[in-house]
Amino acid sequence: MTWRFSLRTRLIMNRLIITAFFLASAAPALSQQSTASLPPPVLVDPNVAALRDDALEGDHYAWDVVEGLTTEVGQRLAATDAEARAREWGVQKLKTMGFSNVHIEPFTMPVWTRGAESAEIVSPFPQKLAVAALGYSGSTSPAGVTGEIVYFDSVDALRAAPDSAVKGRIVFIDHHMMPAQDGSGYGQFGAPRRQGPTIASRKGALAIVIRSIGTDHHRNPHTGVQYFTDGATPIPAGALAVPDAEQLVRILKRGKPVTMHLTLVSQRSEGARSGNVIAEVPGRDPKAPVILIGGHLDSWDLATGAIDDASGVAITTAAARHIMDAGRPLRTIRIVWFGAEEPGGLGGKAYAEAHGKEPHAIAAESDFGADRIWRFSSQLMKTDPPTYAQLTAALAPLGITKNDNGDADGTDVEPTVAAGAPWISLNQDGTRYFDWHHTPDDTLDKIDPAQLRQNVAAWTAMLAILSGGIESGPKQLKRR
Numbered sequence: 001m002t003w004r005f006s007l008r009t010r011l012i013m014n015r016l017i018i019t020a021f022f023l024a025s026a027a028p029a030l031s032q033q034s035t036a037s038l039p040p041p042v043l044v045d046p047n048v049a050a051l052r053d054d055a056l057e058g059d060h061y062a063w064d065v066v067e068g069l070t071t072e073v074g075q076r077l078a079a080t081d082a083e084a085r086a087r088e089w090g091v092q093k094l095k096t097m098g099f100s101n102v103h104i105e106p107f108t109m110p111v112w113t114r115g116a117e118s119a120e121i122v123s124p125f126p127q128k129l130a131v132a133a134l135g136y137s138g139s140t141s142p143a144g145v146t147g148e149i150v151y152f153d154s155v156d157a158l159r160a161a162p163d164s165a166v167k168g169r170i171v172f173i174d175h176h177m178m179p180a181q182d183g184s185g186y187g188q189f190g191a192p193r194r195q196g197p198t199i200a201s202r203k204g205a206l207a208i209v210i211r212s213i214g215t216d217h218h219r220n221p222h223t224g225v226q227y228f229t230d231g232a233t234p235i236p237a238g239a240l241a242v243p244d245a246e247q248l249v250r251i252l253k254r255g256k257p258v259t260m261h262l263t264l265v266s267q268r269s270e271g272a273r274s275g276n277v278i279a280e281v282p283g284r285d286p287k288a289p290v291i292l293i294g295g296h297l298d299s300w301d302l303a304t305g306a307i308d309d310a311s312g313v314a315i316t317t318a319a320a321r322h323i324m325d326a327g328r329p330l331r332t333i334r335i336v337w338f339g340a341e342e343p344g345g346l347g348g349k350a351y352a353e354a355h356g357k358e359p360h361a362i363a364a365e366s367d368f369g370a371d372r373i374w375r376f377s378s379q380l381m382k383t384d385p386p387t388y389a390q391l392t393a394a395l396a397p398l399g400i401t402k403n404d405n406g407d408a409d410g411t412d413v414e415p416t417v418a419a420g421a422p423w424i425s426l427n428q429d430g431t432r433y434f435d436w437h438h439t440p441d442d443t444l445d446k447i448d449p450a451q452l453r454q455n456v457a458a459w460t461a462m463l464a465i466l467s468g469g470i471e472s473g474p475k476q477l478k479r480r
């Protein structure tokens, strides 16, 4: 026999059970523990809260930067004329916004540019597939190459294959990346792109195509960098759009040999110029360690790089501007719009070479889109618990949780962190990020202005806490 209670009866019973449990367990503990032994409450400085809430409500600086940069410069491939125009745009913008010490720190690097590209199945079912070359791919002739496809479900399967299975063929590597809030699939499933071309080349492959490292089902291939290492000869290396990779898998499953014609023309030349754009909010104490923040100015060439990473430079610059609006911080805030992140973090390395030995109070980068920040982590948890508690309290009203097990984030600040700078990571929600990352779809319309403002509010609160105190003086005129 089964006793059946009405929903209302069950709710009342549950409440009674919970109340009884609380009285039995919690009440004795409370009576034994005086309030003096509880940790002191952490209250948010009202000035910090006001700055944060103003940014959340009304920031327009970030939108101005991201809209302006993506509209007036557009795509900004590293070490090209377009990236140089972006640097000039940045210098003008940062000066107009009232920042100090605005300048470019140049460096040289090889430049790679894309030419004509296409992929088609020749047999058994002739049809075109959507493809894009990976950065620093080898080039085919304009006539392209034709070869039989050899399938691998992972980069390790390719690694384990005998050379004879690969030689003279076009390698295809599949994978199964899924969306995740923390973007954690990118590390593992990015291996076909990062390592696949070198392994395929060393086994004598004619070329390689991978399933795009992405989580969407649009016919947009995802490009991205790869390097030929270990003396591997550059071979043509491309990414198929996810639906096209799935189409190729279905064709392969029919069991007949599959032949592909692949054209991936590209150019590479040495000694091209890139650079970092640097600006500062001067601190009251020029000797105090600086706060380093920023994002990367370059983008891939397939789109305007709104989420990767015009939004990052916009968010961090806007936050610094909000501090400047409030007065003068004790510490200098240094904003860096890093050049040439996409080809391998060259701007970050150049910055660390020039400035890595200077004392830094913190290093932080925004380079994961423009969706809301959902959690943060920092080395300060161990080195400065009271400040970590302040940050936790100030960020909580924005829906941001602390992550006691997090890591330093951001390719560009990595070398500076490796040189000893403490770090903080404000992690954005990456659920949608790999739908658009490195595709023709990385455009301004993907940015939600409300979530962008939440980012600015979080960075503003972080800067306000770490700046060492802001002395309100004659405020700067608000300039757009």
Ligand SMILES: [Zn+2]
Pocket: 296, 308, 309, 341, 367, 368
């Ligand atoms: Zn990026």
